[in-house]
Amino acid sequence: MTALIPSALSAREPAVLVLEDGTRYTGRAYGARGETLGEVVFATGMTGYQETITDPSYAGQIVLQTAPHIGNTGVNDEDPESRRIWVAGYVVRDPSRMVSNWRANRSLDEALVEDGIVGISGIDTRAVTRRIRSSGSMRGGVFSGEAASLDADEQLRRVREAPGMAGRNLSAEVSVTEVEVTPATAERIGNLAVLDLGVKKSTIDNLAARGFDVHVFPQSATIDEIRAIEPVAAFYSNGPGDPAASDQHVELLRAVLGDGLPFFGICFGNQLLGRALGFGTYKLPFGHRGINQPVLDKTTGRVEITSQNHGFAVEAPLDEIIDSPAGFGRVEVSHIGLNDNVVEGLRALDIPAFSVQYHPEAASGPHDANYLFDRFRDMVIADQETKTNA
Numbered sequence: 075m076t077a078l079i080p081s082a083l084s085a086r087e088p089a090v091l092v093l094e095d096g097t098r099y100t101g102r103a104y105g106a107r108g109e110t111l112g113e114v115v116f117a118t119g120m121t122g123y124q125e126t127i128t129d130p131s132y133a134g135q136i137v138l139q140t141a142p143h144i145g146n147t148g149v150n151d152e153d154p155e156s157r158r159i160w161v162a163g164y165v166v167r168d169p170s171r172m173v174s175n176w177r178a179n180r181s182l183d184e185a186l187v188e189d190g191i192v193g194i195s196g197i198d199t200r201a202v203t204r205r206i207r208s209s210g211s212m213r214g215g216v217f218s219g220e221a222a223s224l225d226a227d228e229q230l231r232r233v234r235e236a237p238g239m240a241g242r243n244l245s246a247e248v249s250v251t252e253v254e255v256t257p258a259t260a261e262r263i264g265n266l267a268v269l270d271l272g273v274k275k276s277t278i279d280n281l282a283a284r285g286f287d288v289h290v291f292p293q294s295a296t297i298d299e300i301r302a303i304e305p306v307a308a309f310y311s312n313g314p315g316d317p318a319a320s321d322q323h324v325e326l327l328r329a330v331l332g333d334g335l336p337f338f339g340i341c342f343g344n345q346l347l348g349r350a351l352g353f354g355t356y357k358l359p360f361g362h363r364g365i366n367q368p369v370l371d372k373t374t375g376r377v378e379i380t381s382q383n384h385g386f387a388v389e390a391p392l393d394e395i396i397d398s399p400a401g402f403g404r405v406e407v408s409h410i411g412l413n414d415n416v417v418e419g420l421r422a423l424d425i426p427a428f429s430v431q432y433h434p435e436a437a438s439g440p441h442d443a444n445y446l447f448d449r450f451r452d453m454v455i456a457d458q459e460t461k462t463n464a
Contacts, residue, residue, distance in 0.1 A: 089194040089218035091136075091165060091202070092229045095209060099202060105164055105186025105193035107219030111236035112136040112162030114214035115385065116203045118364030123182065125437045127161045127191070128154040130248035130272030131341065131383045133314040134239060136163035136214055137363075140203050145170035148178025149185040155274040155437060159185065160248065160314075163216045164193035165202070192216050210359040211385060213238060239385060240357055244315035245323070248272040249293035256281075256288040263454060264306030265289055267335075269323065271342050272313030276435035280444070281309065284451040294322075297329040307336040307454045310343030312433065317345035317355045317386055324349045331402055331425055336457045338450040339429035341384055347420055347429040348388035352399025358416070361385035362432075365440060368412040369432060371419075377412065378442035380432040387431065388417040395423065402427075426457050 087103040093114060113135045117126055120141040127137065144166040164186060173181045186193055194216045206212070215233040217224060249270045259282045266286035268278070271293055281288045289303050293313075300308065308330045310323070317324075320342075327350040330337060339347045345355050362382040369380045390396075392415065395406045403424025409431070411418045419430040428450075434443040 087218060088222050089216060090222055090229070091194050091197060092215050092217065092226075092233050093205070094213040094230075094233050096230060097205060098226065099194075099197040101194045101196035103193075103218035103222070104166065104169055104195035105183060106190045108192045109215060109217050109221035109232070110136065110163040110192040111213065111215045111233060113211050113239045113385075114138065114165075114202070114206065115211050115361055115363055116140050116199075116206055117383070118366060119381075122365060122437070122439065124149055124153045125155050127159045127164065128156050129274060129312075129383060130156050130160045131312045131314050132162075133160045133244050133248050133272065134162055134242065135314070136165060136216060137161045138165035138199055138202055139167075140199060142167045142199065143170065144168070145182035146173065147175040148173030149180050149182050150177045151179060152177065153437070155276060156248075159189040159191050161191060164191055165197065165199060165216070166193070166195050167197065167199040169195045192218060194218065206360050211239070211361060240316050241319050242315050243319040245271045245293040245313055245320060248313060250290055251292055253292070254290045256290070258285045258287050259283050260285045262287065263451065263458075265303045266307050266309060267291060267300045267303060267305040268309045268311060269293060269295060269326070271311050271323065273311035274433075274435060274437065276437040277311060277340070280435050280447045284447050295326070297326055297333075300330065301333070305335060306458060307338070307450070309337070310339035310346055310429075312341030312343065312383070315342070316357070317342065317349055320346060328400065331427060334425070336426035336450075336454045337428075338446075338453075340433060341431060344420060344429035344431045345384075345386055345388055347427065348390060348417070350400060351402050351405055351420070351422070354389040355386050356389055357386050358384075362411065362413075362416070365436070367432065369418045369443075370410045370412055372406075372408055372410065373421075379440045380418075380443050381436040381440065382432045384431060388420065390417050390420065392417065398422070426453050428453075
C-alpha cells in the first residue's frame with residue numbers, strides 16, 4: 075500500500091539565496107527557518123536525495139539539487155548514511171507537495187526541520203548551477219524567517235565573512251568520538267582499522283560483508299591505538315574539508331604504510347593517500363557531485379559510471395609510473411575522470427595500497443565500482459599469505 079504523507083508546504087514564507095558575488099535568488103522557505111552559511115555546490119543525482127543529505131562529506135556545504143522535482147518518496151529510517159543530515163543548507167526547485175512511497179514515514183521537509191536544516195525552494199536552480207559552473211563554487215547563505223527581512227547589504231556581508239572551504243578541517247565535526255565495532259558478516263579475515271573522516275553506513279556494511287571486523291576510529295586516533303587492535307589492514311573514509319588542512323591524518327597514514335599494513339582509501343582518503351605519498355592536492359572549480367560521473371579503470375580498461383562528491387583532487391601525472399616523493403616506492407594513477415581528466419585513483423606498486431576518488435559503496439547507486447571492495451579483500455588475503463610464507 076502506498077503511504078500518502080502530506081508535506082508541510084502550505085506556508086509560502088519568503089526566503090532568499092545570496093551568493094558571495096552579490097547574486098540573489100528569491101524563493102520560498104523550505105525546511106527550518108533561519109540563516110545558514112556555507113559553500114554552495116550542486117549535485118546532479120536524480121535519485122538518492124536522502125543518502126545525499128546524510129553524507130557527512132557535505133558538511134559545511136549548501137547543496138543544490140539539479141533535478142527539478144525532489145521529495146516525492148519522502149524520508150524513511152532505513153536509508154540514512156549516517157546519524158543525521160549534514161548539509162549546511164538545501165536548495166531545490168520544486169519540492170513534492172505529497173509523499174507517495176510505502177517506506178516513507180515523513181516528508182523531506184519535515185526531516186529538514188527536525189535536524190534544523192535551513193533550505194529554500196522555488197528558485198531557478200538551473201540558473202544557479204550555470205553560475206557556479208561559470209564562476210566556480212562560492213560561499214552563500216540562505217535566509218528565511220526573520221533573517222529574510224535583513225537588509226540585503228547585511229546578508230551579503232555575512233556571506234562574505236563566512237569561512238571558505240579551502241584550508242578548512244571539518245573531520246572533528248563529523249567523526250565518531252569513540253571506537254565503534256561492526257562484526258564481519260562473511261568468513262572472517264581479521265580486524266580492520268577505519269579512520270572515520272565522515273564514513274558512510276554503506277561503506278561499513280560493504281567492508282563487514284568482505285569478512286572484516288570493522289573498527290571505526292575517531293579522526294583523532296593515534297598509531298598506537300590502531301596497532302593495539304592488531305589490524306590486518308587500514309582504511310580511510312570519505313569526508314569534508316580541505317586535505318591540505320589534515321596534516322595529522324597524513325602523518326598517521328605514513329605510519330600505517332610504514333608498518334606494512336594494506337591500505338584502501340576512498341574520496342577524502344584518496345586525497346590523503348596522495349599527500350602521504352608526497353603529491354599535492356588542489357581545489358576544483360566546482361567539484362564532482364552526483365551519481366553519473368564516468369571514470370576509466372586503467373587496470374581493466376573498463377569505463378565505470380560512479381557516484382562522486384568531492385571538491386579537491388590529487389595532483390599527479392596521469393600516464394607514467396613515478397617514484398613516490400615521500401619514499402614509498404613506485405606509484406601510478408589507476409583511475410581517470412573522463413569528463414575533465416582528473417585523478418580518480420592511485421595505486422602503489424611496491425607497497426599494498428590503493429585508493430579511489432569516488433564512492434564504490436554508492437548508496438543509492440550506481441554499483442559499477444563495488445568490485446573495489448573485493449579487490450581490497452583479495453589484497454589483504456594475499457598480504458597475509460605472503461607474510462605467513464616469509
